[in-house]
Structures are given as C-alpha cells and as structure tokens.
Amino acid sequence: xxxxxxxxxxxxxxxxxxxxxxxxxxxxxxxxxxxxxxxxxxxxxxxxxxxxxxxxxxxxxxxxxxxxxxxxxxxxxxxxxxxxxxxxxxxxxxxxxxxxxxxxxxxxx
Amino acid sequence: xxxxxxxxxxxxxxxxxxxxxxxxxxxxxxxxxxxxxxxxxxxxxxxxxxxxxxxxxxxxxxxxxxxxxxxxxxxxxxxxxxxxxxxxxxxxxxxxxxxxxxxxxxxxxxxxxxx
Numbered sequence: 001x002x003x004x005x006x007x008x009x010x011x012x013x014x015x016x017x018x019x020x021x022x023x024x025x026x027x028x029x030x031x032x033x034x035x036x037x038x039x040x041x042x043x044x045x046x047x048x049x050x051x052x053x054x055x056x057x058x059x060x061x062x063x064x065x066x067x068x069x070x071x072x073x074x075x076x077x078x079x080x081x082x083x084x085x086x087x088x089x090x091x092x093x094x095x096x097x098x099x100x101x102x103x104x105x106x107x108x109x
Numbered sequence: 110x111x112x113x114x115x116x117x118x119x120x121x122x123x124x125x126x127x128x129x130x131x132x133x134x135x136x137x138x139x140x141x142x143x144x145x146x147x148x149x150x151x152x153x154x155x156x157x158x159x160x161x162x163x164x165x166x167x168x169x170x171x172x173x174x175x176x177x178x179x180x181x182x183x184x185x186x187x188x189x190x191x192x193x194x195x196x197x198x199x200x201x202x203x204x205x206x207x208x209x210x211x212x213x214x215x216x217x218x219x220x221x222x223x224x
Contacts, residue, residue: 042215099152
C-alpha cells in the first residue's frame with residue numbers, strides 16, 4: 001500500500017529552527033510537495049522537490065532523498081505566524097497526490 | 110474574484126436532506142478536484158476532473174455525486190448522507206491533471222456537519 005508518515009505534532013520556540021520529517025512509500029514517485037495549512041483555511045503550496053537535495057526558499061527549505069524515501073521541511077527564524085499544519089504529499093506513478101496526515105506545529109514565545 | 114472559491118463555507122444538514130457544494134476557479138486551470146479532510150487524517154481524494162471529464166473516482170459512495178459543467182465550475186451533490194460524512198470538503202484546481210509538477214490551488218473549504 002501507499003503510505004506517508006509525518007509526526008502528528010511538534011512544538012518550537014519563536015526565533016528557533018524546526019525540522020519536520022516525512023517518509024513515504026508509494027507506487028512510483030513524481031515529486032514531493034509541502035503545503036502549509038492554517039487552522040480553518042485552505043492548504044497553500046510551499047515547495048516541490050523531484051530531485052535529491054535541498055531547495056531553499058527564504059526562511060523555508062525542503063530536502064529530498066529518493067533512495068531513502070525521505071524528505072524534511074526546515075523552517076528558520078520561526079515566527080508566531082508559522083503556527084500551522086504542514087502537509088507532505090507525494091505524486092505517485094499516476095501523478096495523483098498521496099497525502100500525509102499533517103504535522104501540527106505550535107510556536108511558543 | 111481570484112483563486113478558488115467555495116460556497117457555502119458552512120453547511121449543516123440532516124441525513125434525509127439534499128444539498129450541493131459549489132466550487133469555482135478563476136485561474137484558467139483544466140483540472141479540478143474534490144477532497145475530504147477529516148480531523149487528524151490525510152486528505153482523501155474523492156474525484157478528479159480534467160477538461161470536464163471525470164478521470165478519477167476513488168471508490169466514493171454514490172451518496173456523493175459530482176458535476177463539472179465547465180472547466181471553471183465543480184459541484185458536489187449530497188443526498189442521504191451519514192454522520193461520518195461530516196468533514197471539511199476542499200476543492201482544488203491545477204493547470205493539468207497528470208502533470209509531473211502538479212501544484213494544486215485550494216479553496217477555503219466547506220465545513221459540513223451531518224446530523
């Protein structure tokens with residue numbers, strides 16, 4: 001079966017760095033996405049990785065290792081507005097997105 | 110209006126009611142999706158439409174009936190629902206269905222409660 005695993009909840013301090021991990025087992029791989037979802041709002045796109053390595057975009061970076069079926073989202077200089085759920089999703093062989101349950105990130109002052 | 114809009118934002122219905130959810134995208138995309146989001150569960154893909162043709166139906170019960178009259182509008186018709194169908198229903202669109210890079214743009218969702 002297809003499976004995406006990520007921690008249910010994480011807590012971090014304002015100004016710090018946090019890494020959210022995602023492991024996957026899917027039938028085929030056509031890229032991995034990270035989305036951010038604030039409570040009561042729509043998910044919004046953060047990043048897309050299809051090749052191994054690190055993609056940096058401002059305070060957010062996303063890493064992919066296809067051989068390990070592993071990705072992480074790195075958030076630096078955390079701000080209170082970063083409190084949200086972070087969803088990992090993999091595009092399978094049919095280009096359909098398989099979603100993880102999301103990681104709820106709580107930022108404390 | 111820009112992006113993806115959904116109406117209503119909140120809906121409470123009895124098990125014998127019939128209601129419809131509406132989604133509209135103003136992005137010129139060719140693919141539209143319905144998802145179900147339940148608390149602490151992964152997003153569940155329900156239906157995919159590409160250029161108004163249904164290309165995917167992920168074993169969704171027949172009490173959910175989608176309709177895509179054109180590439181900008183998507184409906185989800187609901188009838189004789191069960192309490193376990195209570196969830197957030199998200200609509201999304203993307204440039205094409207089946208592209209390797211398939212960033213999806215989501216609407217704000219309809220929070221459905223079935224009594």
